[in-house]
Amino acid sequence: MLGALLGIFSKMATYILLLAFLALTCTVALASDHSPLQDFCVAESSSAVLVNGLVCKDPKLVQADYFFFSGLQLSGNTSNPVGSKVTLFDVAKISGLNTLGVSMARVDYAPWGVNPPHTHPRASEILTVLEGILEVGFVTSNPENRLITKVLQKGDVFVFPANLIHFQRNVGYGNAVAIAALNSQNPGVxxxxxxxxxxxxxxxxxxxxxxxxxxxxxxxxxxxxx
Incomplete structure (x- = not known):
């Protein structure tokens, strides 16, 4: 009897450890950029060392300007075949973003301009409309390939899940502007x-x-x- 009970407890312990391992694995797999292990890691772009991210500058040499960039108020040039311009503020422009797992972009749209179907391989995106009317949407993965779409007004917010193909189109007769936040210092496109x-x-x-x-x-x- 005692042997049978010990066997049952042993199996239960094995299942619990397996579930804990799976939970940890899922957590790691769903994470975006790695969490920082210090206050900041300002990117040292001149370093020849190659890492998954960018090498840290000496913290004693860090100044406020490494966390600063001016220009969000400037309109992008939409005189191109698609009629839109994405201005990305990522770690390449703000070196203090290194290891922080965030970036943002300003998107300008000419009347009926399109931000063509694209994906961000390393980030989800949340888009806020500042001016104009945008038709937005994303497509789910195979085999459904279902289009999820909505028309947004000024002040509306929409989320695009990581890696899924998505787009925006200005469906108004004036210019449109949106701000996008992404959960990666370098979301890619x-x-x-x-x-x-x-x-x-x-x-x-x-x-x-x-x-x-x-x-x-x-x-x-x-x-x-x-």
Whole structure:
């Protein structure tokens, strides 16, 4: 009897340890940038050492300007084919962001301008509309590929989950402005059309013909545009 009870307790202990391990694994997998282990780690961009992030500057040499950047009030130039301009404030512009896991961007839209479908491989995004009316949306992963979309007014907020393809479009007749916050010092961006049709060297047109189910001449034309 005692042996049977010890066996049951042993199995229970094993299951508890397994669950604890899985919980820890999930926590690590869902995390964004690593949590800082000190007050700050201002990026030393001149260092030749390569790490996952940027090397820390000597804290005794750190000044206020390492945590500062001016220019959020300046409008971006939307005179381009898509009619939008993203001005990103990441660790490359504010070295004090290193290891803090945050960045932000100002997005300007011409009337009917589009921030084309793209993903951020290292961050989720929360977008706030400051001026104008934006149609926004993201697409869920395979196999559903469901489009979740909404029209936002001034003051509205919308969240784009990490890694999912998303977009914004100005559906008003005046300029629009939005502010985006991202949970990475370096969120990255993959613009879908640029990546697929503008890679260097080109993705084989035969692959894209099968992927998009269109004529090869169409693929060649689209690639020439990028």
């Amino acid at each position: 993959i613009t879908i059309a640029n990546a697929v049709f503008g890679s260097k060297p080109d993705i084989s047109s035969d692959i894209l013909v099968k992927a998009f189910q269109v004529d090869k001449n169409v693929i060649n034309y689209v690639q020439s545009r990028f």
